Amino acid sequence: MPLLAIEGLSACYGRLKVLQDVSIDVEKGGVVALIGPSGSGKSTLLRALVGLTKPTSGLVRFGDETIRYDSAASLRAARRRMSIVFQQYNLFQNMTVLRNVTVAPVMVQRRARATVEAEARDVLAKVGLAGKHAAYPDQLSGGQQQRVAIARALMLRPDLLLLDEVTAALDPELVGEVLDTIRTLAAGGMTMIVVSHEMGFVREVADTVVMMDGGKVIEAGTPAELFDHPKTERAGAFMAKVRRP
């Protein structure tokens, strides 16, 4: 049984159908990469999974529980198990790095502050931010902020991590350090859905690649299948375009 099963999920913004009948399975420990042109609905899919954009139809099953997006309790339970990292970091600007990553474990999960802070120091060290506990987000580089956002998501000990183009807003020289962080997570067995335009990286870490266009899943398969032998014309055209430097 997959850890997460998305079955026929649809969503709209007003009359615009941004997700149409999307179905994806995510195995435990697996890494699913979402690729596709701009505006194809990748971010919307991640937002829908965590209930920020309400699905209009379809099912999302987490383990053996179906998430009910109209139920506050069901949504709260689902959000305890999955964490999202936004493309624009979305850090709390008025909090230090340490407080950004500890606020939810302390206030939402009601864990003891001392243990949470000790764990936060560990996690921050792992993403290469050991000396930055007291800094505010506006005192950090983009890559550092993005790693704080990843640390914040990890502190909730999610079963599933959703990463939305976490390198898209970064300067090229900062991309490497964030990708390293994700590589380490993948090697450690973290289940992830990763939206990315870094095709080399996708090929390396993903078990499954899902290509979306116009709110639909066009093709899904292993990286080798999708990159080297795309079955659909649309996927082939997209691959040809992104492979060109």
Add this chain to the structure above:
Amino acid sequence: MDYVLQFGQVAGQVPYLLGGAVVSMELAVISFGLGAVIGLACASLQAYGGRVARGVAGAYVGLFTNTPAFIQIYFLFNGLPEVGVLLPPFAAAAIGLTLVAGAYLAEILRGGFASVRRSEVEAAEVLGMSRLQTIQHVVVPHLLRTLFAPLSGFFIWMVLGSSISALIGVEELTGRAINVSSATLRSIEVFLVAAVIYVGLTIAATALLAGVGRFAFRVRMKVI
């Protein structure tokens, strides 16, 4: 131009003028404090209220930000007695200034509400924070930080603006300067001294606020 500045007579009145400065500060603090409560209520109604509540709050803000404070205070002091409501000068001035402050503060706070980053509120939501926790830990600190400088500026403006109450006979700094001026006929000297006291007041208040802002909210403000 053979006017000779003579501060002799005025010097003896400095304590009297300083007493007036205390009254000015009282007016500013009272009207700012009460005005903040009204402003917060109005801004909340305008942002989250129903249609009627939005309309009432909007009408109040519109009325008081589009008419001279002079007329509002005159109305309270000279107009209300006609219908049987007699207010002493200080009360009329305090109420008038409070109503003006409430309207302007509503506008300032509304701008603050609009500047709350949706992305941060969404981040709090997916982290599982409750609405109350989000307001307490994300929204209010953001408001304090972004609004501290404009609110400080408005407070200084109220210190100076309270001088309008001299028109209805309140003996604050300006009122007392007018009194000394008519008694001594040393207008230039008296108003120079009053001006210096005003500048001293505003610099002291600004420096204090800048200090608080710097250490409590990481806000940098210019003192002069």
